[in-house]
Amino acid sequence: MTDIIKLHYPILKKIQPAPTQQVVAMGFFDGVHLGHQKVIKQAKYEADKLGVPLAVLTYDPHPIVVFKTLVNPLRYLTPTDQKAALLADLGVNTIYVMQFTSQLAKLQPQEFVDQVIMRLNPITVVGGFDHIYGGNVTTADMIHLPQYAKNRFDVVSVPELDDNNQKIGSSLIRKALEIGDMDIVNRQLGRVHQTTGLVMHGEARGRELGFPTVNIKTPELEWLPTIGIYAVKIMVGDYWYLGMASIGRNVTFGDARPITVEINILDFSQEIYGENVTINWHNYLRGEVKFKTVTALISQLKKDEIATRQYFDALD
Numbered sequence: 001m002t003d004i005i006k007l008h009y010p011i012l013k014k015i016q017p018a019p020t021q022q023v024v025a026m027g028f029f030d031g032v033h034l035g036h037q038k039v040i041k042q043a044k045y046e047a048d049k050l051g052v053p054l055a056v057l058t059y060d061p062h063p064i065v066v067f068k069t070l071v072n073p074l075r076y077l078t079p080t081d082q083k084a085a086l087l088a089d090l091g092v093n094t095i096y097v098m099q100f101t102s103q104l105a106k107l108q109p110q111e112f113v114d115q116v117i118m119r120l121n122p123i124t125v126v127g128g129f130d131h132i133y134g135g136n137v138t139t140a141d142m143i144h145l146p147q148y149a150k151n152r153f154d155v156v157s158v159p160e161l162d163d164n165n166q167k168i169g170s171s172l173i174r175k176a177l178e179i180g181d182m183d184i185v186n187r188q189l190g191r192v193h194q195t196t197g198l199v200m201h202g203e204a205r206g207r208e209l210g211f212p213t214v215n216i217k218t219p220e221l222e223w224l225p226t227i228g229i230y231a232v233k234i235m236v237g238d239y240w241y242l243g244m245a246s247i248g249r250n251v252t253f254g255d256a257r258p259i260t261v262e263i264n265i266l267d268f269s270q271e272i273y274g275e276n277v278t279i280n281w282h283n284y285l286r287g288e289v290k291f292k293t294v295t296a297l298i299s300q301l302k303k304d305e306i307a308t309r310q311y312f313d314a315l316d
Contacts, residue, residue, distance in 0.1 A: 002084065002087070002088035002092055002093060002094065002095060003093070003094045003095070004084055004094075004095045004097060005094060005095070005096050005097070006096075006097050006099070007096050007097065007098045007099065007116075008098070008099045008101070009098065009099070009101060009103050009104040009107070009115070009116065010103075010115065011115070011116065011119050015096075015119060015120070020052065020053070020121065021052055021121050021122070021123040022047070022052050022053040022054065022055045022093075022094070022120065022121060022122060022123065023043050023044075023046045023047040023050065023052060023053070023054050023055065023122070023123060023124045023125075023126060024043075024055045024056070024057055024117065024120050024122040024124070024125050024126070025039055025040055025043035025054070025055070025056045025057070025092075025125075025126045025127065026056075026057045026058075026117075026125060026126070026127045026131055026133065027039060027056075027057075027058060027127060027128055027131055028058055028059055028062065028063070028170075029056070029058055029078075029083060029087070030062070030076055030077050030078055030083070030170045031077035031078055031170045031173055031189060032078055032083055032086040032087065032090075032189075033077075033168055033169070033170065033173060033188050033189045033190060034161055034163075034168050034188055034189070034190040035128065035160065035161040035167070035168040035169060035188075036128075037090065037190060038158055038161050039126060039127065039128050039158045040054075040056070040087065040090045040091075040092065041090065042126055042156060042158050043056075043124075043126035043156075044090065044091045044092075046124050046126060046156060047124075050123060050124070052123055053093040053094060054091060054092050054093050054094075055092065055093060055094040055095070055096060055120060056087055056092050056094070056095050056096065057096045057098060057116075057117070057120065058083070058095065058096070058097055058098070059097070059098050059099075059100040060080050060097050060098075060099065060100065061074065061100060062074060062076070062100070063100050063105065065100070066100060066101065066102055066105045067105070073220055073221075074221065075220070075221055075222060075223040076221055076222065076223060077170060077173060077174065077189075077193075077223050079219070079221050079222060080097060082194070096120065098116070104116075105135055106135045107134045107135050108134055108135055108140075109133060109134035109135075109139055109140035109144065109145075109148055110134075110148050111134065112133050112134035112135075112140070112148075113133075113134075113145070113148040113149065114148075117133075117153075118152065122152075122153040123153055123154070124153055124154040124155070124156060125145065125149070125153055125154070125155055125156070126155075126156045126157075126158065127142050127145070127155075127156075127157060127158065128142075128157075128158050128160070129142055129157050129158060129159050129160055130142075130160070142155065142157040143157075145157075163184075163187065163188055168188045169188075172184070172188065173185055173188050173189065174223065176188075177193070177223055177224075177225050177226065178226050179226060180225050180226045180228045180230075180284035180287075181284070182225065182230070182281055182282065182283055182284050185225075185281075186281075186282070192233075192280040192281065192282055193225070193280070193281045194278060194279065194280050194281070195218055195219075195222045195223075195224060195278075195279050195281070196218070196219060196222065196276065196277065196278050196279070197216035197217055197218045197219070197261065197276070197277055197279065198216070198217045198274070198275070198276055198277075199214045199215065199216060199217075199272050199273050199274060199275045199276075199277060200215050200216070200217045200273070201215065201273060202214075202215030202260065202262060211264045211298075211301050211305075212264065212269075213246070213262035213263055213264045214234075214262065214263050214265060214272060214277075215260060215261070215262050216261040216262070216263060216277065216279070217261075218261055224247055224261065225247060225281055225284070226247070227247050227248045227249070227259065227287070227288050228246075228247060228248070228284055228285070228286060228287050228288060229244060229245070229246055229248075229284075229285040229286050229287075229288070229304055230244070230245045230246075230247070230281055230282070230283060230284055230285060231243075231244060231245075231282045231283040231285055231307070231308040231311045231312065232244070232245045232263060232279050232280060232281055232282055233279070233280040233282065233312075234263055234265055234277055234278070234279050234280075235277060235278040235279075235280075236265075236268075236270075236272055236275055236277055237275070240280075241265045241266065241267070241268050242265070242266045242267070242308060242309070242312055243263040243264055243265045243266055243268075243279075243308070244263070244264050244266070244285070244301075244304050244305060244308045245261065245262065245263045245264075245279065245281070246260075246261070246262045246263075246288070247259065247260075247261050248260070248288040249288070263279070264301075264305070266305065266308065266309070282311065282312075283311050285304055285307050285308070285311075286304070
């Protein structure tokens with residue numbers, strides 16, 4: 001079982017459960033993508049070699065909240081609960097979630113090491129090659145960390161992981177989501193991008209078209225792909241179903257409509273209002289189109305269903 005311990009700077013109280021010496025992996029780890037997994041796996045190797053537990057020091061909210069005025073809503077590839085579950089699957093024993101505040105951001109790197117890292121009783125600290133900490137970003141890096149450690153713990157810096165000569169990173173994955181390139185997203189994540197939601201009442205227009213949909217209210221913090229039509233899998237209860245999803249404004253039925261997430265679940269006829277669901281975003285099929293007639297829309301939906309079934313058939 002993985003313990004999740006919330007921290008706030010300054011750390012005034014004793015951390016429970018009181019840690020023995022442990023390996024500590026540092027990072028925000030949004031997405032827990034293949035690059036992050038490389039860091040965690042290296043940290044796990046170090047912990048197993050030394051026979052000590054593995055801990056992760058991460059943060060909430062994203063540091064951008066402290067440093068910038070947000071133009072768009074704050075979203076995550078992996079909100080804290082999902083990130084914690086993925087880290088637990090990688091063998092992390094304890095997750096320290098540090099509240100990222102102005103006070104924390106102003107710490108000089110030596111102060112960060114003395115007042116934060118050392119409170120976790122590290123025997124080894126592991127981080128990605130580009131991880132930074134403390135307030136002075138020019139020297140608060142993995143290269144200088146041994147200097148601040150003062151022989152109190154070892155430091156392991158993990159080199160970057162590339163994908164087609166590009167560094168695997170959360171920023172690149174977000175950009176790929178913004179253009180619906182699920183091939184890049186899912187390849188760099190090392191799994192299929194996942195979001196959650198609550199089934200709500202919609203306009204029931206899909207039922208009239210012969211393609212009934214469930215309307216999904218997605219948490220604001222979660223990062224959806226761009227507007228378009230997708231081949232997805234949706235988990236209802238304990239079962240996964242195939243579906244074709246629409247993220248868009250239903251522009252065929254009017255302009256300036258709100259963006260909705262609707263899924264036509266294939267071979268499914270249950271009413272599931274109020275159910276919490278999980279969606280895996282497998283493949284971008286096409287962009288949103290304003291059709292001149294309802295007949296043309298229905299014809300395209302039939303093609304989308306065929307494309308969705310063919311996509312998943314090819315995966316088997």
